[in-house]
Amino acid sequence: MKTLTQLHADIDTRVKIIRDNQPDWLCRQGCDGCCRRLAAVPKITADEWHCLQQGLMALTPERFRKMGGEIAALAGQIARPVICPLLDKANGACLVYAHRPIACRTYGFYVQRDQGLYCKDIEARVSDGALSEVVWGNHDGIDHRLLALGESRELPEWFADWQRDAD
Template structure:
């Protein structure tokens, strides 16, 4: 699955929004290189996130084969460890949509380190191609319920007003437009996206 051209527009908007939110947050934002609070626990990613990760891995294989091999090795180990409990198709990595699958995902791999995380450095080896969930973590972000949510390590001493003043806007509409262009509404997790080349068809 090819990475849509408009993904670069989405990433530019997100990077600018995060930088602006971080400027407003100042010391209330705890995010630093090596902080891995947001790098543990499985979460669903959409087809656009998966395509971006696969494109990134293709680039990493060309530029740094050794690092790419280590990421792939960690991803394969992650899949093997959690395959039996995977709430969906454990061969393709497609998450199930049944009520049982959704309930199972609530408790699935909650403490597992992301395979993209280098345990030696505490840094993400595919940072430039990370999913949207990773890109919004840290600053306050508006939830579907209307509430603001942020990393539990951030804004610990901030008032509600100070937190609200640092809200980061997220271009959900643009993201969904691009996902719809892909014509794939299936979701997966990071590990499966890391082991399948972008040139391969389907999930």
């Protein structure tokens, strides 16, 4: 977990620098476009899963059951886009924000091989040149560090194994 904790800290530093230099940055609570339009079912490492479990265990039993049903429903889902099961749809906020996976932490703040990993709204600002001074995070470096954390699996797989072990 120490490696994941350091990765979180490094990402938080990059995000803070971008936000501090761009006070009107689009990514904030209430802006949930990325959470409502995932390209695929989230894949996370075991360390990310263990972190996420802490957030799940802090939920009320009712909210946990509802979210668990939504996570389970993602197994084998073919339709796109995918809506993140960790999203409080009424408030546009992540229910486990402090425990969210790396992909959620980096989206909107990192690029990969000169390809932006952000929404259409940020993409439009980039195209207009409005964000030319932003020093984006390097997502290739993040991917390399994630590989060191081991196997990645889809969220419903981790959740199903956890529930099976709990029974």
